[in-house]
Amino acid sequence: MIAMLIITLGLAMREIRRHLMRSFLTVLGIIIGVGSVVTMVTLGNGTTAAVQQQISSLGANILQIRPGQGFGRGGGGAQPQPFDADDVAAIRQQVAGVVRVAPQVQSSGLAVRNAANWSTSIYGTTNDYLKAQSWSIDVGRVFTPQEEQAGKTVCLIGSTILRNLFRAESPVGQRIRIRDLSCEVIGTLKSRGSSFGPGDQDDVIIMPVKAVQRRITGNQKVSMILVSVDPAYNSDAVQASIKSLLRERRRLGPGKADDFNIFDTRQISETLQNTTKTLTALLGAVAAVSLLVGGIGIMNIMLVSITERTREIGIRLAIGALGREVLLQFLVEAVVLASLGGVLGLAIALGASALLSPMLQIPFLFNPTINAVAFLFSAGIGILFGYFPARRAARLNPIDALRHE
Template identity: 65%
Template sequence: MFGTTFILAIRSILRHKLRSILTALGIIIGVAAVVTMVTLGKATTAAVQQQISSLGTNILQVRPGQGFGRGGGGPQPANFDEQDVQAVRDQIAGVIAVAPQAQSSGTAIHEGANATTTVNGTTLDYFRVQPWPLVDGRTWNRAEEQAGKGVCVIGNTVRKNLFNGGDAVGKRLRINGISCDVIGILSTRGQAGFGGDQDDVVIMPIKQVQRRFTGNRDIRLMLVGTDPDYETAQVQAGITSLLRERRNITGGKQDDFNIFDTAQISATLTGTTTLLTQIVAAVAGISLVVGGIGIMNIMLVSVTERTREIGIRLAIGAVASEVLMQFLVEAVVLAMLGGVIGLLLAQFAVAGLSIAGGLPFLFDVQINVIAFAISAIIGVVFGYFPARRAASLNPIDALRHE
């Protein structure tokens, strides 16, 4: 019986192709919107996690000020110095390495090519704390670091801009008139979690940057690598207590420095993107309900148009359950057809938007199955009332219908 009912439903849908497509349009848009938004949201979350993980795990970023920036008006908090770095390295349990950083920027020049880039002065502990391997060359040694030699390790963007992506090790570049021998090439990282190109950087020994670029011995950032066996919060509390003592912050005074845990940053950004994805998906899901209402309206019209047909079927022996099943199957097939088309459109949309936004392409089986199942459920829910109305018609009244 179901096979015959299904064939009748398909024939009825094919008999009015344009109307059927327009009826399923709401479901198509709803499914496509939900799947696209959820998939892109998960892709964004994955991209953020990847970018944050590129900063390294078990790392604390210690900066002067109360935020990522140094604040607006009023006296600026003092930068750190070498003694602060040494104290954190030697006095805090769970610290395996501390990499101080002094930053500047300038125009890098090699032969006829030039580009503005970031100059990052640090120590060898930077490469111990940060998981950033080289693809060519080497890092500087302890003797070069102590002497503040004019050697540098460059990112892939700098190599592309100045050396056309070719061999750069052993060659020399100049930044603001200061010479630097390229001794290593860093592997590609891509965009940072907070924007900016991580590969557009020239890394030098910190003494060279302090002496030739910044003109002072200030340290603007400390990257603290922590032992995985220690609680990060415990290490963070120890650093806070030590720096408050060293910077003469007593009583209830607010810290003039901040400590960021990369794991906490990742969790916060992931939670934010997940919440936004859920909100957008819920808004997009409203169109599914609208699509269901559209199916119910058209099915009610169809029942009115086919009242005489229904009367003939009931008169020659069809039972009410068969009529109900026929119209219910029609509604479900329309909804499922809309679901399939919506899923196909969603894949094209996700692929295009992923390329445009530089996001990884993800095919989420779960959300596709759920969206398709919801479209079928909508067909049942919104198709039941018209189907029930068709099945409850009186055969005599139906045959008299003009």
Template identity: 45%
Template sequence: MIWETIRLSLLSVRRNVLRSFLTLLGIVIGVAAVIAMLTIGSGTTEKVKADISKLGSNLLVVRSGRPAGPGGPGGLDQATRPLGSKELAALIAHLSGARAISPASQKQVRVIFGTESLTSGVTGTDSAYLYARDWKLVSGRPFSDSETRSGTGVCLIGETVRQQFFGAGDPEGEIIRVNRTSCKIIGLLEPKGYTGFGQDQDNVVLMPLAAYQRRIAGNRDIDSIYVAADDRTPTNELLPRVEDILRDTRRITPDREDDFSIRDMTQIADAMASATTTMTGMLGAVAGVSLLVGGIGIMNIMLVSVTERTREIGIRLAIGAHEKHILIQFLVEATVLSLLGGIVGILIGLALAGLASLTLAIPFAPSPAVILLAVGFSALIGMVFGFFPALRGARLDPIDALRHE
């Protein structure tokens, strides 16, 4: 009986291909939008999490200048004292619970090899930097301690720099010019790709801090200090210790605020992930509204269908169909219709999300739960919006219905 009804409803969908298609368009667009939004959204969330973890997990970043506010970009207050080797030395000497502590100063600088040139993020740091940021070398070696101390002209380059200057070739041992100085390439960094903000993390040159300070920055400042927590120490425990040591070193009296900021990358990662999740939810909800519109479309067409088939309903009732038979017939028809729309919508939504993940370079993360939900929801829409027209059909008087032209 129920299979009979489903077969019947598929038949009626096929009889009116164009009308069914137009009716379904609402549901198709609604479901496609929801699926695309949620899939792209969860891909973005994953991407953001991955980006932040590429910065290094359990990482604190110390900068000079007061914090700009909760969750803010921690803008640098130029009027305040910069960080220097004194702070770095204090942290290395006194901080417990850190896996790696490393200074980093950075500047966008023109890098030249032969006739090629490229503006690249040049960072002065030490050999602990790679460890703090969980960054590996594809080939070559990190700076030695003596190179770090003496500020030798050696450097590590990112994948983008290698491609720009050497194509597929081996860069090791080549000399590149960075600003007015030159340095020898001793290693190639593992590619990290783009950040969620479109920043190329592989367009970098790392050199010993002393060399950077002397030959590029022209001062002894340190822009930021990276502190990586060890496995037993959560960053929120490490943060106050770093703060204490720095306040002490910088002789900040208890009545004054910090003149430096410490950013907890784990917290930022969580905050950003939850922000994208919220965003995804909102977009999904907006897309969900179009599902409602699709449902109204189904209701409209089912009302038309019931009116058009009044005579058929009359025949069925005369022949001995109960109200519930007619009700079920039209309910199933509405449900099958919107389920079809849902399935087509899911396919289109996934295709859109796949396309978006290719162009935006985010992971394609279809969620089975979301897909199941979309299937269930579109069936539900059919039932809910099909109910009123179906009831109207079922309540028809067989005599009137048979007389209907």
């Protein structure tokens, strides 16, 4: 049986070589099908990876707590009560499962140095914030405890600021003016590149929270509290304890709605991942239809080929080939043909995704699974659509087949 299979394989290869052009056209459908499925899925996976990377640059599993109800902020009622430093301290001390708790005071203003100026966002926060948001320092240092404690006017600048105010000069130790405040640059933040959503993440100046509160906003308000959750804890449970703590501190009786909202970055990450996965699956499915069409193409040509080779089949049967041996011959031919198409399709997909990935600014991820699956699928299509014509050949009556012109 194995010997028969090897012989049949040789016969099939010879038959394919003999009709090179026709064989190529036969499997064109499979080539396009496999090529498009694998390209779609590879690019889809690359997109998912790019999205994940951008989300993790936001800081994984971070809770953002803001005053107000949801994104609508207020909804016509009185301005919600803002948070303050005590709220931050309370969460840090009383909630289990939080790793870092950082206040964020947000403002904006014009940063000036010599003749250059740049309008930017100004965040007042702590070193914990940098860690939670996975900011790293490019040149220079983070805040010292004294600077944080005293609210010294020192600042870290994003790469956009660096580019616009300093050009090629080293910024560390230099002073810039923000509104009417002179501020020493102690370090620069490593660029995050462009991030999705509006805004350039590198267009930012970070100062100790007390410096911003005292010298810029002029009050003790904290516009947002950032909490990073210990991965060992359930994020929902941590959210619930923060919620009950804040309700207590804000004296919200039972039945009163929250006047703050907690936003879990994990939710965006999940939503985005689900979206890209759905899109990938959808594109893959559309491409899979072309694979099916390719299979029908193979069946067509196999049927034609069998009619053309009726006499040959008659000869084989007359000299003692069993029906199943003829079936095997044509089935192997279809499978070899389809598999070759699959391999060509994979090669095209490899080239296309390697070429398109940089153009779409996504990583090129070679996925062995999808390649293997697509290859096996194309071979399977050979079996599926080769079986019917092969069975027809095997069932020919040798007498009629020999008489066929």
